[in-house]
Amino acid sequence: MYFYQIKPHLTTRSLFPENQESPIHFLRAGITPVRYFYKRNHFSYPAITNENFHLQINGKVTNPNTFSFNELINFPSKTLDIVLECSGNKRSKFEPKVYGEQWAQGAISRGRWRGVPLRTLLYLLGITKLAKEVVFESFDNGKIPSMNKEVSFIRSLPIEKALHPDTLIAYEYNGMPLPFKHGFPLRLIVPQWYGMASVKWLKRITVIDHNYEGPFQTDDYVYYPKEIEPFPVTSMKLNSTILQPLDFSIIEKATHTISGIAWTGEGEIKGVQVSFDNGISWNDAIVYPKQKYAWTNWSIEWSPIEKGEYVIQSKAIDSNDRAQPDEPLWNKKGYGYNAISKINVKVE
Amino acid sequence: MYFYQIKPHLTTRSLFPENQESPIHFLRAGITPVRYFYKRNHFSYPAITNENFHLQINGKVTNPNTFSFNELINFPSKTLDIVLECSGNKRSKFEPKVYGEQWAQGAISRGRWRGVPLRTLLYLLGITKLAKEVVFESFDNGKIPSMNKEVSFIRSLPIEKALHPDTLIAYEYNGMPLPFKHGFPLRLIVPQWYGMASVKWLKRITVIDHNYEGPFQTDDYVYYPKEIEPFPVTSMKLNSTILQPLDFSIIEKATHTISGIAWTGEGEIKGVQVSFDNGISWNDAIVYPKQKYAWTNWSIEWSPIEKGEYVIQSKAIDSNDRAQPDEPLWNKKGYGYNAISKINVKVE
Numbered sequence: 001m002y003f004y005q006i007k008p009h010l011t012t013r014s015l016f017p018e019n020q021e022s023p024i025h026f027l028r029a030g031i032t033p034v035r036y037f038y039k040r041n042h043f044s045y046p047a048i049t050n051e052n053f054h055l056q057i058n059g060k061v062t063n064p065n066t067f068s069f070n071e072l073i074n075f076p077s078k079t080l081d082i083v084l085e086c087s088g089n090k091r092s093k094f095e096p097k098v099y100g101e102q103w104a105q106g107a108i109s110r111g112r113w114r115g116v117p118l119r120t121l122l123y124l125l126g127i128t129k130l131a132k133e134v135v136f137e138s139f140d141n142g143k144i145p146s147m148n149k150e151v152s153f154i155r156s157l158p159i160e161k162a163l164h165p166d167t168l169i170a171y172e173y174n175g176m177p178l179p180f181k182h183g184f185p186l187r188l189i190v191p192q193w194y195g196m197a198s199v200k201w202l203k204r205i206t207v208i209d210h211n212y213e214g215p216f217q218t219d220d221y222v223y224y225p226k227e228i229e230p231f232p233v234t235s236m237k238l239n240s241t242i243l244q245p246l247d248f249s250i251i252e253k254a255t256h257t258i259s260g261i262a263w264t265g266e267g268e269i270k271g272v273q274v275s276f277d278n279g280i281s282w283n284d285a286i287v288y289p290k291q292k293y294a295w296t297n298w299s300i301e302w303s304p305i306e307k308g309e310y311v312i313q314s315k316a317i318d319s320n321d322r323a324q325p326d327e328p329l330w331n332k333k334g335y336g337y338n339a340i341s342k343i344n345v346k347v348e
Numbered sequence: 349m350y351f352y353q354i355k356p357h358l359t360t361r362s363l364f365p366e367n368q369e370s371p372i373h374f375l376r377a378g379i380t381p382v383r384y385f386y387k388r389n390h391f392s393y394p395a396i397t398n399e400n401f402h403l404q405i406n407g408k409v410t411n412p413n414t415f416s417f418n419e420l421i422n423f424p425s426k427t428l429d430i431v432l433e434c435s436g437n438k439r440s441k442f443e444p445k446v447y448g449e450q451w452a453q454g455a456i457s458r459g460r461w462r463g464v465p466l467r468t469l470l471y472l473l474g475i476t477k478l479a480k481e482v483v484f485e486s487f488d489n490g491k492i493p494s495m496n497k498e499v500s501f502i503r504s505l506p507i508e509k510a511l512h513p514d515t516l517i518a519y520e521y522n523g524m525p526l527p528f529k530h531g532f533p534l535r536l537i538v539p540q541w542y543g544m545a546s547v548k549w550l551k552r553i554t555v556i557d558h559n560y561e562g563p564f565q566t567d568d569y570v571y572y573p574k575e576i577e578p579f580p581v582t583s584m585k586l587n588s589t590i591l592q593p594l595d596f597s598i599i600e601k602a603t604h605t606i607s608g609i610a611w612t613g614e615g616e617i618k619g620v621q622v623s624f625d626n627g628i629s630w631n632d633a634i635v636y637p638k639q640k641y642a643w644t645n646w647s648i649e650w651s652p653i654e655k656g657e658y659v660i661q662s663k664a665i666d667s668n669d670r671a672q673p674d675e676p677l678w679n680k681k682g683y684g685y686n687a688i689s690k691i692n693v694k695v696e
Contacts (some may be wrong), residue, residue: 009357
């Protein structure tokens, strides 16, 4: 038999703006190559000019400054393996269904980011006691349906998170310059938070003495649950996904490796439990060496004794002994789906 | 703003065998380019050797023969615009859900096929009165879960369909040689039937005097409904799909063009009706000039008066005044889903 090139592509959710997710059931490796890195945009891609290679930092700092790209890459850097997940990942699973991009399970990536810790720059410029939040403005902008004017993508972080030693001004992904579509030349990387916090195409950083308000912070990226008060989307929830086999696939009566990933933005993954009998019994999966910000790979062998239909479930457990819930927190905009992962298979 | 290349890819359902569907909500044109032509395979791709450029025709014919590729392309040819649709297209919409590839709506294509009418060859070789069916064997083969031996992809047609003047031995798609992954060098094309009938990588044609039985005809590609007897999958059902806007998208309060396609394997498309009020009232869409075997494009302008959530539905009507049903015929293997097409949109 000849070899023909067979490889999956990103799955398109919308073209303008370009939103595409990973064909996650084929993501075996620990590091997501650029071609399978999900794309989540609010606007068209910004132009790249000389201005993009300069980063202004101003506001409540003693010495406001503009750093050139070359200056930034000469500061001591940090390299971290980090999961980025869109807060709308798995949105299509909510019942009742919610509006917005109908992400399946692939709006997630794991990659190696290199950059300067933001705190290095803020301390250098002299952060003042008035500092309460840090605002990040991107070069991308456009109209949003609910507003009639052009807006830029802007979000803030609380000062504590901005000063966390692992919050980076990143300029490399997997050992290469950032890809154009993922924030080149400079992107904020906020480990443990959902991806909207990791502002791409960084233009300006402003330290402020109050709470920032803007459409991507007080309208979007807010949980609106049914019976509790709205609250902002911040860190990633404890979660897991079964990568193989595929949902509703027909498999042979043989020994199968059931495998997947687990991750969290709070604490660390301690274990993953898998059920083959509708949740009556749970088996510990083998979990691969863990890193703080990356996902954990897990797998378990399964030899079904009888032909028939099965539900396979995976449940991540974190270092605080919390488990993925049976039901997600339903919210109007469909963020943070993290119920126990389930697939159906038929053994023939 | 700079131009960056933005284009959708095929959406992968499985890699081995390679099954991928069109990102159909972006299919605007009448002719599906090869890169968006859905792929549906049962096995890995066959090798292409000298043997593939020869087509045996034997069985109940007076003068069995083997035609070379060069001989075949020198017969008078026919060029037809034809919809090919996988019989599992829209399988993921069945409730209760069924096993198998979870196709959304993109396992469909419309292209321009050129080839020799099969009847030209059969009449030339002298079809005998004993002829009841014609069997088509492909070069691709492999194991299937329910059997423990290697099988080839083989299917038959009733003699009447085999002798239909538009049943082709095709060697061109959209004016080019057939793509490798779609049957190169020779493929059967059966207009109006679901895609499984259009056997790829044709190896051998055998005229027989009985009903052919094989796994792709008496096990797969059979409707197993709940309360009626099983019956074979043959012609495409009356169907329509809304191409834009996207399901669960958020759109502006403005005038929108709602557009889609409609097709059938029995008769022709006469019209398409669209509802914006949960099926209470139906509006005639504009339907584009029709061709017998191709899909019909349709569109309708819509100006929602109020913000809110809407269900948009499309219903194709055929030349026999039949309409798409409210509910599909549920069947165990999930073939022929053709209920009225529905999407949800939110106007903001």
